[in-house]
Amino acid sequence: MAVMMSAQDLAFGYGGKAIGQGVDISVNSGEVMCLMGPNGCGKTTLFRTLLGLLPPLGGRLEMRGRPVQAYTRAEFARHVAYVPQAGSSYFPFTVLNVVMMARASRIGTFATPSAHDRELSFAALDRLGLSHLAERSFNEISGGERQMTLIARALVQEAELIVMDEPTASLDFGNQARVLDCINELRGSGLSIVLSTHDPGHAFACADRAVLMKQGRVVADGSPSEAVTPESLHGLYGVEVAVEFMQGAGRSICAPALGRFRQE
Numbered sequence: 643m644a645v646m647m648s649a650q651d652l653a654f655g656y657g658g659k660a661i662g663q664g665v666d667i668s669v670n671s672g673e674v675m676c677l678m679g680p681n682g683c684g685k686t687t688l689f690r691t692l693l694g695l696l697p698p699l700g701g702r703l704e705m706r707g708r709p710v711q712a713y714t715r716a717e718f719a720r721h722v723a724y725v726p727q728a729g730s731s732y733f734p735f736t737v738l739n740v741v742m743m744a745r746a747s748r749i750g751t752f753a754t755p756s757a758h759d760r761e762l763s764f765a766a767l768d769r770l771g772l773s774h775l776a777e778r779s780f781n782e783i784s785g786g787e788r789q790m791t792l793i794a795r796a797l798v799q800e801a802e803l804i805v806m807d808e809p810t811a812s813l814d815f816g817n818q819a820r821v822l823d824c825i826n827e828l829r830g831s832g833l834s835i836v837l838s839t840h841d842p843g844h845a846f847a848c849a850d851r852a853v854l855m856k857q858g859r860v861v862a863d864g865s866p867s868e869a870v871t872p873e874s875l876h877g878l879y880g881v882e883v884a885v886e887f888m889q890g891a892g893r894s895i896c897a898p899a900l901g902r903f904r905q906e
C-alpha cells in the first residue's frame with residue numbers, strides 16, 4: 643500500500659516549545675486512522691503540523707515522499723483537505739457556496755466557479771444526503787448538518803487525504819452515527835482519512851488503524867483490536883474501561899466501568 647503521509651521522529655509544538663516528540667506515524671493510501679488521547683495531549687497541535695500550518699520542530703514530515711514544507715499552500719490543498727469542528731458559524735453564505743469555496747484550490751482563489759464546480763459541489767452535498775439544504779444559509783442549519791457540509795466541502799477539494807478534527811464532537815447520537823457511516827463510505831472509495839475522537843469505540847466503528855497519544859508521544863499504534871484494549875485505555879485515561887464485542891452493533895464498543903462496577 644502506498645504511503646500517503648509519514649512522520650519520522652517528529653517533534654511539534656508552538657514557538658520552539660515542543661508539545662510532542664519522537665512521533666513515528668504513517669498514513670497509507672485508502673486507510674482510516676483514528677487518533678485518540680486525553681485533553682491537551684497534543685492531537686490538534688499534531689494535526690496543525692500535519693496540515694503544514696505549524697512548522698515541525700524536528701524530525702521528518704513527508705507527503706507522498708516529499709517534505710510537507712516543500713509544497714505551496716495551493717499545491718498542498720490539492721492533496722490534503724481539513725474538516726474543522728463545525729462549532730458555531732459566522733459564514734453568511736449558502737450551504738452550496740460554502741462547499742463551492744473549497745474549489746478555490748483547483749481553480750485559483752480569485753477565479754469564478756464554473757458550472758462544473760457547481761455541479762461537483764451539488765453532487766458532494768447529494769452524496770451526503772444534504773442536497774435539500776443547498777440554498778439554505780450555513781448559519782441556519784444544525785450543528786450536525788454543518789459538520790456534514792464541511793465534509794462535503796473537503797470532498798470537492800478532491801484531496802487524497804482528509805484530516806478531521808473531532809468530527810463527531812457536539813453531535814447528537816444520530817448525527818454521530820451518520821458521520822461515522824459517511825467515513826466508512828469514503829473509506830471504501832480509496833480516500834485516506836485521519837480523524838481524532840474522544841470515543842475509543844469510534845476506532846472499531848470506522849478505522850483501520852488506531853493511534854493512542856499521551857503527553858505528545860505515541861503509546862500504541864495498530865489495528866483497533868490490537869491498540870484499543872482495557873489496558874491501553876486505562877494507561878491513556880486512568881479509568882477502567884470495558885472493551886467488548888456487541889453482537890447487535892457488529893463491532894466492539896468501549897464503556898467506562900463506573901464506581902458501581904469497580905466494587906463488584
Ligand SMILES: Nc1ncnc2c1ncn2[C@@H]1O[C@H](COP(=O)(O)OP(=O)(O)OP(=O)(O)O)[C@@H](O)[C@H]1O
Nearest residue numbers: 655656657661679680681682683684685686687688
Ligand atoms: N497556540 C498555542 N500556543 C501555545 N500552546 C498551545 C497553543 N494551543 C494549544 N497549546 C497547548 O498545547 C498543548 C496541546 O494542546 P492541543 O490542543 O494540541 O491538545 P488536544 O489533544 O487537541 O486537546 P483536546 O482533546 O482538549 O482538544 C496544551 O497544553 C495546550 O495548552
